Amino acid sequence: MDVMPKWAEVVLIPFISLALAAILSVIVILAIGEDPIAAVKLMVSGSLGSTYGWGYTLYYATNFMFTGLAVAVAFHAGLFNIGGEGQAMLGGLGVALVCLLVPWPHWTLALFAAAVGAALFGAAWATIPAYLQAKRGSHIVITTIMFNFIAAALLNYILVNVLRPKGSMDPATERFSETVHLPSLHDLLAPFGINFSKAAPANVSLIIAVIACILVWLLIWRTALGLEIRSYGKSGRAARYAGIGSLRITMIAMLISGGLAGMMAINNVMGEAERLVLNAVEGAGFIGIAVALMGRSHPFGIFLAAILFGFLYQGGAELALWTKIPRELIVVIQALVILFTGALDNMVRMPLEHIFLAIQRSRSAKITKPVD
Numbered sequence: 001m002d003v004m005p006k007w008a009e010v011v012l013i014p015f016i017s018l019a020l021a022a023i024l025s026v027i028v029i030l031a032i033g034e035d036p037i038a039a040v041k042l043m044v045s046g047s048l049g050s051t052y053g054w055g056y057t058l059y060y061a062t063n064f065m066f067t068g069l070a071v072a073v074a075f076h077a078g079l080f081n082i083g084g085e086g087q088a089m090l091g092g093l094g095v096a097l098v099c100l101l102v103p104w105p106h107w108t109l110a111l112f113a114a115a116v117g118a119a120l121f122g123a124a125w126a127t128i129p130a131y132l133q134a135k136r137g138s139h140i141v142i143t144t145i146m147f148n149f150i151a152a153a154l155l156n157y158i159l160v161n162v163l164r165p166k167g168s169m170d171p172a173t174e175r176f177s178e179t180v181h182l183p184s185l186h187d188l189l190a191p192f193g194i195n196f197s198k199a200a201p202a203n204v205s206l207i208i209a210v211i212a213c214i215l216v217w218l219l220i221w222r223t224a225l226g227l228e229i230r231s232y233g234k235s236g237r238a239a240r241y242a243g244i245g246s247l248r249i250t251m252i253a254m255l256i257s258g259g260l261a262g263m264m265a266i267n268n269v270m271g272e273a274e275r276l277v278l279n280a281v282e283g284a285g286f287i288g289i290a291v292a293l294m295g296r297s298h299p300f301g302i303f304l305a306a307i308l309f310g311f312l313y314q315g316g317a318e319l320a321l322w323t324k325i326p327r328e329l330i331v332v333i334q335a336l337v338i339l340f341t342g343a344l345d346n347m348v349r350m351p352l353e354h355i356f357l358a359i360q361r362s363r364s365a366k367i368t369k370p371v372d
Contacts, residue, residue, distance in 0.1 A: 003353045003360070010296060016348050017294075017340035018308075025333045034325050046318025047311045055185060055200015056317075060284075061310030062202070062267045065209040067288025068306055069216050070261035072297035074140075076220055077253035078233035083129060083144030084261040085285025086151030087122040091262025092269040093155060094121030096163065096276035099176040110180035114270050115208065115263055122262015123255040125151060130254030134247040140254075148285070159278055172277040182271040205267035209306075212260065213299035219256075220299075229253055261285060290338040309334065 004012075029036040047053045067084045074081035094117035104110035129147055132138035159171040168174075182203045186196040220226040232239040232249045240246055268280050287309055294308070295301025316330030340348065 004349075004356045008352060008356065010298070010301065013345070013348050013352065014294060014296070014301075014341060016352075017345070018337065020348070021333065021336035021340050024336050025329075028329065028332060029325065032325065032329075034323060039319060039323065039325060042318055042322060043311070043315030046322075047314035050197070051195070052197040052200050053314060053318075055197050055202040056314040057307065057310040058185070058202040058206055059200065059267070059272065059310070060313040061306040062206045062209045063264050063284040064287050064291045064306035064309050065213060065302060066264035066267070067261050067284050068291030068295060068302040069212055069288075069299065070257045070259075071288045071292035072295070072299070072302060073216060073220070073229075073260065074253055074257040075292060075297050076226075076233045077229045077249055078236060079130075079133070079250065079253060079257075080141050081126070081144055081254065081257045081261075082141050082289065083126060083147050083258070083285070084288045085281055085283070086144070086148035087125045087258040087261035088264045088281045088285050089148075089151045089155050090125040091118035091122040092265035092276050092280050093158065094118045094262060095265040095269045096173050099180045099270060100163075100173060103177070104180050107180055107182055111182060111204070111208075111266065111270070114180075114266050118262040118265045119259035120262075122265075123259040125262070126254045126258025127251070130251050133254075134250040156278060159276065163276070170277075173275045175275045176270065180270065181274055182266075201272040203267065203271035205271045208263070208266065210303070212263065213303050216260075217299040225252070261288070287334070290334060290341070293342045294337060 026036040029039055045053070047057045067088065070084050070087070071081055095114045098114045098117040099110060102110075102113065104113070125147060126144070129138070129140055129143035132143050133140040156171065159173065163173045164171060165174045182205065184196075184198070184204075185200065185202045185206070186198045188204060189196045218226075220230065228239070228244050228249055229252070231242070232244055232246065236246060239249070264284060265280070268282075268284075269276050273280060291302055291305045291309055294305035295303070312330055312333060316327055316333075319325045319329065320327035
């Protein structure tokens with residue numbers, strides 16, 4: 001029997017962890033001689049105070065939803081996929097090839113094909129680490145980290161020597177044709193009379209990310225395959241005794257995970273840059289780890305955590321632009337969030353468990369107390 005109620009596990013622990021991270025962040029801001037209240041106001045106004053700010057917040061959040069879901073699916077199978085960065089890079093290559101090699105008549109067809117291409121390339125990049133884990137016992141953390149560097153080197157070679165237009169010095173592909181440009185939130189909301197910023201990069205990929213959250217929830221909690229994945233993640237030995245093959249579950253979970261990470265490219269490559277550039281991922285693969293931890297590997301929690309980290313990214317850019325607070329401070333804040341939601345989770349969890357256990361014992365004592 002669980003000591004804590006579900007709402008405390010999902011809401012209370014992350015909230016306290018965030019509060020502790022915020023307190024330490026305030027101390028850091030004070031230590032560098034800045035006003036933490038003014039800094040928070042600037043972050044809020046810069047990321048949430050206008051449709052322009054919201055556009056960037058949601059753009060970053062879209063990336064983090066995909067990578068957070070990728071980490072969560074693998075984690076439910078007991079696997080720690082650190083390779084989202086490399087898988088997203090190769091997903092971008094899949095998007096670029098689909099958009100450059102086929103003369104698409106409309107963006108809807110191109111979007112579907114690009115999503116498939118991104119998922120296939122991302123899944124393919126996760127295949128070898130998954131196989132090495134299942135068949136050779138190679139640790140998935142080590143192999144996926146190594147494959148991030150291999151992906152960066154491979155993409156660099158392809159952009160410089162294969163896909164770079166003649167006469168260009170920029171390690172990037174040519175721009176995609178206008179027929180595959182994705183509509184922005186301004187384009188999507190204008191027919192409803194909602195005036196959203198044209199300059200904001202948020203686009204239709206946000207809807208795809210939300211749909212991905214729903215589909216992952218259905219997969220993990222409403223299908224037989226999801227039950228097998230969760231069972232294997234809880235106890236691989238018990239799952240094998242029940243007839244669940246470790247090779248099958250490891251491969252399926254990592255392929256889905258890699259595919260989700262690769263699909264991030266439809267937002268940043270097809271939706272925002274409209275071409276493939278060298279550093280398109282910008283660390284979103286690693287932020288996905290924090291998003292999954294913060295969201296407790298649940299799609300709804302990942303959705304909320306992705307918006308939080310989108311807020312931190314956009315708010316941090318505003319701080320760096322208008323104050324003396326360095327952009328790296330946001331990295332510190334993100335690290336504190338990761339620290340408290342991940343490594344120091346038990347520091348919050350154990351005192352709460354003692355509190356709820358004492359409450360349960362008190363209630364039990366009142367029920368069993370003899371009446372005079």
